[in-house]
Amino acid sequence: MAAWSERLAGVRGVLLDISGVLHDSGEGGGVPIPGSVEALARLKRSQLKVRFCTNESQKSRGDLVGLLRHMGFDISEGEVTAPAPATCLILKERGLRPHLLIHDGIRSEFAQIDTSNPNCVVIADAGESFSYQNMNKAFQVLMELDNPVLISLGKGRYYKETSGLMLDVGAYTKALEYACGIKAEVVGKPAPGYFQSALQEMGVESHEAIMIGDDIVGDVGGAQRCGMRALQVRTGKFRFYIYLTLTCVHGMRPSDEHHPEVKADGYVDNLAEAVDLLLKYAHQ
Numbered sequence: 479m480a481a482w483s484e485r486l487a488g489v490r491g492v493l494l495d496i497s498g499v500l501h502d503s504g505e506g507g508g509v510p511i512p513g514s515v516e517a518l519a520r521l522k523r524s525q526l527k528v529r530f531c532t533n534e535s536q537k538s539r540g541d542l543v544g545l546l547r548h549m550g551f552d553i554s555e556g557e558v559t560a561p562a563p564a565t566c567l568i569l570k571e572r573g574l575r576p577h578l579l580i581h582d583g584i585r586s587e588f589a590q591i592d593t594s595n596p597n598c599v600v601i602a603d604a605g606e607s608f609s610y611q612n613m614n615k616a617f618q619v620l621m622e623l624d625n626p627v628l629i630s631l632g633k634g635r636y637y638k639e640t641s642g643l644m645l646d647v648g649a650y651t652k653a654l655e656y657a658c659g660i661k662a663e664v665v666g667k668p669a670p671g672y673f674q675s676a677l678q679e680m681g682v683e684s685h686e687a688i689m690i691g692d693d694i695v696g697d698v699g700g701a702q703r704c705g706m707r708a709l710q711v712r713t714g715k716f717r718f719y720i721y722l723t724l725t726c727v728h729g730m731r732p733s734d735e736h737h738p739e740v741k742a743d744g745y746v747d748n749l750a751e752a753v754d755l756l757l758k759y760a761h762q
C-alpha cells in the first residue's frame with residue numbers, strides 16, 4: 479500500500495460515521511469509544527471540514543446529538559446528515575403519505591408528515607417493534623398499492639451495541655422486498671445520493687473528502703463508489719479473524735481487512751489514530 483502521505487494528500491473534508499466510531503450505542507445511551515471525544519475535538523480545531531453522516535434511525539437527530547454532547551462530543555444538529563430528515567424531504571417533494579414501520583424514538587421526526595391513507599411504506603430500525611404483526615401490516619399496505627413504494631432508512635445488515643451485535647433494518651427491508659417482489663429505495667448509506675448530500679452540505683468535492691467508518695460495506699464501499707477515500711476503524715462492528723476450532727473444522731472467517739470486494743484506503747485502530755494521520759498528512 480502507498481505511504482500515508484500519498485493516500486491522504488489533498489483531503490479537505492472528513493465525513494464521520496457515528497455509531498462504532500464515536501460511541502457504541504446501548505443500554506442508557508451507550509458509551510464513548512476511548513479517545514474519540516479528544517480526537518474529535520482535535521479534528522475540529524484543525525483546518526479540515528467535518529460533517530457527520532449516520533444511518534441512525536432509532537433516535538431523532540436531536541436526541542442523538544443530545545446524547546453525544548452529554549458524553550462530551552463537540553457536535554451540533556446542523557452538522558449531522560441523518561436519514562429521517564432526508565426522508566421527510568423526499569416524502570414532501572413526492573406527495574407520499576407513509577405507513578411508518580419505525581421506532582417510537584424517531585416518530586417525532588415525522589410529526590409534520592401526513593400519514594393518512596398511506597401510499598408508501600417507510601421502514602427504519604424499529605428494534606422491538608419488528609414483530610410479525612407489524613411486518614405483516616407493512617407487507618399488506620404494499621400489496622394493496624398499484625405502485626408499491628418502500629423507503630428504507632439505511633440498509634445496514636447489523637450494528638454493534640454494548641450488549642452485542644444487533645440485526646439492522648436491512649434484514650427486514652430484504653424480507654419485504656422478497657415478499658412483495660419490489661426493490662426498496664434506500665435513504666442512507668450506502669446510497670450515493672446520501673453521501674452526495676452530505677458532501678454538498680460540507681462544501682467539499684468527493685475527491686477531497688474522506689469517510690471514516692466501522693462498516694466495510696456501508697461506509698467504506700459506499701463512499702469509495704462516490705469517489706471519496708475511506709478509512710475503516712477497528713472499533714464498533716469491525717470484524718477480526720474468527721478462529722473455528724470445532725473438532726472436525728479448522729479454519730477462519732476472514733476479517734474485514736480481507737473483504738472479498740471492498741478494500742479501504744487504510745485501516746486504523748480507532749478515530750484517534752485516524753485523526754493523528756489526517757493532521758499529519760492531509761491538506762498537502
Ligand SMILES: [Mg+2]
Nearest residue numbers: 495497498692
Ligand atoms: Mg457505524
